[in-house]
Amino acid sequence: TQLLEQSPQFLSIQEGENLTVYCNSSSVFSSLQWYRQEPGEGPVLLVTVVTGGEVKKLKRLTFQFGDARKDSSLHITAAQTGDTGLYLCAGIDMEYGNKLVFGAGTILRVKS
Amino acid sequence: EPEVTQTPSHQVTQMGQEVILRCVPISNHLYFYWYRQILGQKVEFLVSFYNNEISEKSEIFDDQFSVERPDGSNFTLKIRSTKLEDSAMYFCASTPTGGQPQHFGDGTRLSIL
Helix, strand or coil: CCCCEEECCEEEEECCCCEEEEEECCCCCCEEEEEEECCCCCCEEEEEECCCCCEEEECCEEEEECCCCCEEEEEECCCCHHHCEEEEEEEECHHHCCCCEECCCEEEEEEC | CCCCEEECCEEEECCCCCEEEEEECCCCCCEEEEEEECCCCCEEEEEEEECCEEEEECCCCCCCEEEECCCCCCEEEEECCCCHHHCEEEEEEEECCCCCCCEECCCEEEEEC
């Protein structure tokens, strides 16, 4: 069974601070996606990482895929109140089909 | 931007009744998925569908569940005899090809009374 462990579960920080969310597994994934989910809505795709060691940037968000493709991180620089939300990592292992395996999510609250 | 649409947004049903959740995937996508999220828990895979047949299903997807693509645009999830534990958010997703990032609808909140 593939599992993705996400940490921390909750994060409450002041506006302007930096933060990192981690997503770890003992399994290798073909690709890993990061989603953001607002209450009452579906997950919205932020980024996909595919290659071990890959780094992608989306404005103040930096995503990294581990060299062994077992872990990933999301780093937010100078957090803003608009970053508040639930962040989910989800991986695909093509050897097990196309289904996404989700982490439990990190609830981020950015206070002004 | 094209999006996955789901109806209804909220469905309230008596236990034991049948319910059909509907999804319209993005038009040029070929792979379709259903996931569910019980309140406070992880998003869980239910089933994937390609070329008019189920390509993969989880152990959650038992004989009470079925999926169908009745026409060229809709993708449905049917629960034949609902149980209290079926109460959850149900999300539909689609991709153009297998292994590509999945795009999700806003979900249907299913409440079983």
